Amino acid sequence: MKIYDTKTAPTPRRVRIFLAEKQIPMDYVQVDLAAGENLSDEMRAKNPMAKVPILELDDGTCISESVAICRYFELLHPEPPLMGTSALEQAQTEMWQRQTEFGLFMQVGFCFQHTSGYFKDRMKPVPEFGEEAGKNAMAFMKILDRRLADSEFIAGESFSIADITALCAIDFARVVKIRIDEEQTHLKRWHKAVSARSSVSGTL
């Protein structure tokens, strides 16, 4: 079993932290996105979307999409739970994971791709849209700050996949000069606490 990974990219980092939380050892194979290694026929056969991470099982079956890979390990290794346990908790964790993904993680990614032109050999950057995405990301950080005034972690009282998504988004946001505002004290408290987890500091 192995995972095609890119150390510097925020999406595969989510899976690395998830597996570190569960103490699941993994063989990581580095893919050079800047050089376009993910665009080869061989990689497209593993994932037609030509993205990492990709989990490849010993029989060659491939699962892509970070959250789908996390789901696979959550089901096989339920402890510690990172996607909730009761039906309500699982739904609420998925809700926060998705809102954080669409409201923050993707917006930061759009801002990076459309304002930096980093992938301009394979997509058409629209800087005006990238700037709007950056504003959306900052607006969502306000929502998160309010949420974290009432809750230790994003989805509730325990660390979950929603925290992983938010952490990877916020850490990557530095490349587009988006940072937690000094006034966002709850978000700062949370960021300091989650950054200190060994699963996080060990996967930087």
Place this chain on the structure above:
Amino acid sequence: MKIYDTKTAPTPRRVRIFLAEKQIPMDYVQVDLAAGENLSDEMRAKNPMAKVPILELDDGTCISESVAICRYFELLHPEPPLMGTSALEQAQTEMWQRQTEFGLFMQVGFCFQHTSGYFKDRMKPVPEFGEEAGKNAMAFMKILDRRLADSEFIAGESFSIADITALCAIDFARVVKIRIDEEQTHLKRWHKAVSARSSVSGTL
């Protein structure tokens, strides 16, 4: 228990089809998105993202995000399974659901929002980005056509949430004049089959 819904919008339609497949009766409350009813303080208290659908339980607990609502009912009413059963099936279904959501459903949504200016009172449309999103949607339909050459449904041999996401995206795509190409015979075969399901024809 009730769901805040908008009959004409593609996102809440996903939940209506999901619940119809499981034959779960539901009380739907219509929210007028065009008039901005979703932007009220009352609705933001239920979902800070100010979007529908929102599931409100009898004790007032709210769950938003269509896939999170579907997860809740999948866990409470597992039959028929729409998110896979084994760990591998669940992961593969989630992979296809997400790829279809990001590659098609969201792209169609972006194309609509950014080229029509429908929500220009609450976001800044960037038409150039909307046009790119439309091209992305059409590129993903080619991937889906190839997938459906080998598979009866998108995630495998049974109907799943991935089919619901794709169907709602493709049906909504008519508003931006994106349709299945005549040459995409597998996608056409699939679209005809899923459109004939009573869960689908009854929730139009």
